[in-house]
Amino acid sequence: MLKYQQIAKEIENYIYSNSLPQGTKLPTVENFAFDYKVSKSTIVKALESLVLKGIIYQVQGSGIFVRRRNRTGYIDFNILAGFTSSLKEFKITSKVLDFDIIKADNKIAQLLECNLNDEIYKIKRIRYINNEIMCYEESYYKKSVVPYLTKEIAKESIFEYLNSALNLNMGFSDRYFNIIKLDKHIANLLELNPNDPAMSVLEQIYLSSGIMFNFSKIIYHYKHTQFYSQSTSIK
Amino acid sequence: MLKYQQIAKEIENYIYSNSLPQGTKLPTVENFAFDYKVSKSTIVKALESLVLKGIIYQVQGSGIFVRRRNRTGYIDFNILAGFTSSLKEFKITSKVLDFDIIKADNKIAQLLECNLNDEIYKIKRIRYINNEIMCYEESYYKKSVVPYLTKEIAKESIFEYLNSALNLNMGFSDRYFNIIKLDKHIANLLELNPNDPAMSVLEQIYLSSGIMFNFSKIIYHYKHTQFYSQSTSIK
Numbered sequence: 001m002l003k004y005q006q007i008a009k010e011i012e013n014y015i016y017s018n019s020l021p022q023g024t025k026l027p028t029v030e031n032f033a034f035d036y037k038v039s040k041s042t043i044v045k046a047l048e049s050l051v052l053k054g055i056i057y058q059v060q061g062s063g064i065f066v067r068r069r070n071r072t073g074y075i076d077f078n079i080l081a082g083f084t085s086s087l088k089e090f091k092i093t094s095k096v097l098d099f100d101i102i103k104a105d106n107k108i109a110q111l112l113e114c115n116l117n118d119e120i121y122k123i124k125r126i127r128y129i130n131n132e133i134m135c136y137e138e139s140y141y142k143k144s145v146v147p148y149l150t151k152e153i154a155k156e157s158i159f160e161y162l163n164s165a166l167n168l169n170m171g172f173s174d175r176y177f178n179i180i181k182l183d184k185h186i187a188n189l190l191e192l193n194p195n196d197p198a199m200s201v202l203e204q205i206y207l208s209s210g211i212m213f214n215f216s217k218i219i220y221h222y223k224h225t226q227f228y229s230q231s232t233s234i235k
Numbered sequence: 236m237l238k239y240q241q242i243a244k245e246i247e248n249y250i251y252s253n254s255l256p257q258g259t260k261l262p263t264v265e266n267f268a269f270d271y272k273v274s275k276s277t278i279v280k281a282l283e284s285l286v287l288k289g290i291i292y293q294v295q296g297s298g299i300f301v302r303r304r305n306r307t308g309y310i311d312f313n314i315l316a317g318f319t320s321s322l323k324e325f326k327i328t329s330k331v332l333d334f335d336i337i338k339a340d341n342k343i344a345q346l347l348e349c350n351l352n353d354e355i356y357k358i359k360r361i362r363y364i365n366n367e368i369m370c371y372e373e374s375y376y377k378k379s380v381v382p383y384l385t386k387e388i389a390k391e392s393i394f395e396y397l398n399s400a401l402n403l404n405m406g407f408s409d410r411y412f413n414i415i416k417l418d419k420h421i422a423n424l425l426e427l428n429p430n431d432p433a434m435s436v437l438e439q440i441y442l443s444s445g446i447m448f449n450f451s452k453i454i455y456h457y458k459h460t461q462f463y464s465q466s467t468s469i470k
């Protein structure tokens with residue numbers, strides 16, 4: 001991690017751990033440079049990265065301010081591994097419905113950017129938030145990237161396992177979503193009625209090397225989920 | 236605009252105007268520095284801002300690559316002024332249902348971060364994509380920030396007017412969204428049936444000064460809209 005990234009991380013942690021509200025004025029570049037014993041240009045870089053991440057905003061001639069990151073209980077669509085990190089205050093649990101190793105068919109090969117017949121973990125789960133049904137999830141992982149995965153691991157956070165045990169370097173993700181009427185099968189799994197509303201999400205996740213290793217189809221329970229997304233203007 | 240921002244913009248435009256697909260390798264930092272006749276550190280800054288904006292990704296020891304930005308026809312939740320810019324290839328039109336100047340009540344004052352009884356433009360519109368209903372939108376603008384607005388202007392893109400005519404400096408926005416069943420009134424406006432599914436979005440938009448000037452409640456037509464959101468990992 002470069003010096004400016006480390007400082008950005010520390011400023012970010014400071015804002016969160018103190019729950020600073022939106023609009024809170026932060027120290028000046030000069031003050032930060034003095035406190036961290038680095039050059040002003042290092043601070044400027046750190047702050048720029050925080051602006052682009054939506055953590056702060058800078059007002060010309062006026063200062064640096066905290067930007068509100070989230071509301072409690074909203075699933076954050078700006079960060080990669082959805083719930084577990086953005087819903088820290090809740091108990092997230094999972095029931096594994098299905099756990100298989102399959103060969104990629106045409107459709108999977110296309111969505112996962114792999115070869116036909118590559119070995120793939122296919123996992124179906126119901127995920128719960130404070131014991132209420134949050135979503136139905138159908139996930140596909142490349143076995144070439146995730147060599148070891150078990151039903152036991154899938155009962156907990158798979159992402160935490162990939163991060164901490166396999167030390168995978170997460171890169172970025174794309175989410176495509178739309179609103180649907182539930183069919184009978186999924187309605188049943190979510191304990192809702194056919195034709196009830198739902199959000200359907202296709203999520204593709206890449207390592208920092210740019211290789212996709214996972215995609216998931218997620219159907220969210222409309223009564224138990226809400227979402228959040230930040231944007232910056234196009235400059 | 237600083238030199239590195241200008242270069243970032245040029246690289247971004249180059250990627251889009253040539254429709255470079257995801258994974259396309261870009262020139263090295265050295266090559267860019269030579270081409271743009273600037274220092275390597277200026278290029279590094281430009282590239283970092285493009286990484287954070289989700290335009291490219293960098294792989295240590297391997298190079299700089301194009302990141303896919305979008306799929307055609309998806310509403311981009313990473314950028315501020317929703318449709319008109321992310322749906323350039325479509326015809327976006329509006330029908331103004333209601334155009335009023337009102338005094339902020341408690342709820343509006345809270346959502347718009349203004350004082351009770353402040354003057355507010357309240358605009359109800361149906362928005363169309365290629366002549367199909369895209370959404371119902373209820374927008375509130377601070378008159379103190381937007382001194383002049385008319386029903387005529389609201390028939391077109393209000394954001395384009397704010398940008399080009401009023402020269403407002405857009406900053407950032409927050410979107411909160413969830414899935415609902417339509418009530419009779421909105422179903423009617425969207426030419427759908429009561430209890431049909433929909434996405435309900437609350438969008439709050441700030442000037443670059445950090446002052447909120449607009450919020451909107453938007454109900455999207457589930458058959459005519461789909462959405463896209465990018466994320467970077469939490470570093």
